[in-house]
Amino acid sequence: MSAGAAVRTLHIAIDHPSAVQSAADQARSAARGMPGALPDQAAVLASELASNIVKHARNGAVFVQRSPLGDGLDVVAVDSGPGMPDVARSLVDGYSTTKTIGAGLGAARRIATDFVIRSEAGFGTLVHARLAAPDTPRVAGAPGALCLPADGEDESGDGYAVAEHDGARTVLMIDGLGHGPEAATAAQRAERTFLANPAAPLADIxxxxxxxxxxxxGAAVAALRTTGGQAEFCGIGNVRAVTLSSQGIHRQLTGHAGIVGYNLPRPRSRFVELSEHTTVVLYTDGIDHRWTYAPTDARLTLPPVLLAASLAHTHRRRRDDATILALGPHLGMR
Structure with a gap:
C-alpha cells in the first residue's frame, strides 16, 4: 500500500520581476532535505518558469509543493497570457520572442524528471515540472492536488489524504470549520485517522x-474510492466531487448535511460509473463551484496536475482555505 497526507502548497503570484527570485527561494526551501543538487535545481526550475511568465504573460502564478505521492517536488506555473503559437519550437534552446538567449523552457525541461506543458491562445500556458532523485519510483496516474490557506493564514484548515490498496485508490478530503490553527488541527487529525485504516468501508471511515x-x-468531509470502472462517494458537508471528460461535466456530487465531529447523519454512499477517459475532481468550498457551469474544451482535456492548478488559479476564493484534488483514470483501467 502507498499513502500520503496533504502537502501544503506554496503560492507565489508572479506579478512583478522581483517575484522570480521569490519563486526560486521558496522552491529551494521546499526541496530542503532532497539529495545532492536537487534543492538548487528546484530553484532553477521555479526561476525559469516564473521568468517565462514575466516575459510573455500576465496574471501568472507558480505553485510549489512536495509531491502528494512519492518523494519528489512539483513546480507548476500557470498564467492567463496569449498562449504559445508553437509549443515545440518554444522548447528549443535559442528560440526567443523577447531577444533573450531563449533558454528558459528548454532548460526547465532538461532539469525536470517529468515535464508537461499545455498552451492555447486565449487560455494561457500551464507547465508542470516534477523533480525527483534518479532512483525514485514513479507513481503511475499520480493525482494533482493543491492545498492553500486563506489569505493571511500560515496554515490551511483544509486537508486531504490518498491511499492505494488492493487495486483501489481511496481519497479523503477535509474542510475544517472556519480557518486557522484550530481548523488545521481538525484536518490533520482526520488525515491521521484515515491513514490508520484507509481500506475500511467508506461509511466506517x-x-x-x-x-x-x-x-x-469539526469538519466537512468526503471520501472517494475508485476501483476499476466505478467511483464510490460518501460525504458529509460541502465538499464536492465532479466527474468529467473531454465531452463535458458528467456528474456532480455534494455531501449530505451535517458536521463530522458534531452532527453525523447516517453515512450513505453513491456510485458513479467511470470510463477510461474520466477524471474525478474533489474540492472544498474555497474553490468556486461555478467553474462547472461552462468549462472550456482546453480545461476539460488537461491532465490532473494542470487541471487542479488551473482551477485553483482562476476560481479560488482567497478569503477561505482552498483544496482541490484531481484523479485521472484509475490504475486498473489502463
Whole structure:
C-alpha cells in the first residue's frame, strides 16, 4: 500500500520581476532535505518558469509543493497570457520572442524528471515540472492536488489524504470549520485517522472520523474510492466531487448535511460509473463551484496536475482555505 497526507502548497503570484527570485527561494526551501543538487535545481526550475511568465504573460502564478505521492517536488506555473503559437519550437534552446538567449523552457525541461506543458491562445500556458532523485519510483496516474490557506493564514484548515490498496485508490478530503490553527488541527487529525485504516468501508471511515473529531471544531468531509470502472462517494458537508471528460461535466456530487465531529447523519454512499477517459475532481468550498457551469474544451482535456492548478488559479476564493484534488483514470483501467 502507498499513502500520503496533504502537502501544503506554496503560492507565489508572479506579478512583478522581483517575484522570480521569490519563486526560486521558496522552491529551494521546499526541496530542503532532497539529495545532492536537487534543492538548487528546484530553484532553477521555479526561476525559469516564473521568468517565462514575466516575459510573455500576465496574471501568472507558480505553485510549489512536495509531491502528494512519492518523494519528489512539483513546480507548476500557470498564467492567463496569449498562449504559445508553437509549443515545440518554444522548447528549443535559442528560440526567443523577447531577444533573450531563449533558454528558459528548454532548460526547465532538461532539469525536470517529468515535464508537461499545455498552451492555447486565449487560455494561457500551464507547465508542470516534477523533480525527483534518479532512483525514485514513479507513481503511475499520480493525482494533482493543491492545498492553500486563506489569505493571511500560515496554515490551511483544509486537508486531504490518498491511499492505494488492493487495486483501489481511496481519497479523503477535509474542510475544517472556519480557518486557522484550530481548523488545521481538525484536518490533520482526520488525515491521521484515515491513514490508520484507509481500506475500511467508506461509511466506517466517516464514523471513525466523527469519533476522532469530537473535541475539535469539526469538519466537512468526503471520501472517494475508485476501483476499476466505478467511483464510490460518501460525504458529509460541502465538499464536492465532479466527474468529467473531454465531452463535458458528467456528474456532480455534494455531501449530505451535517458536521463530522458534531452532527453525523447516517453515512450513505453513491456510485458513479467511470470510463477510461474520466477524471474525478474533489474540492472544498474555497474553490468556486461555478467553474462547472461552462468549462472550456482546453480545461476539460488537461491532465490532473494542470487541471487542479488551473482551477485553483482562476476560481479560488482567497478569503477561505482552498483544496482541490484531481484523479485521472484509475490504475486498473489502463
Amino acid at each position: 466517516l464514523t471513525a472520523l466523527h469519533k476522532a473529531l469530537r473535541h475539535t471544531r
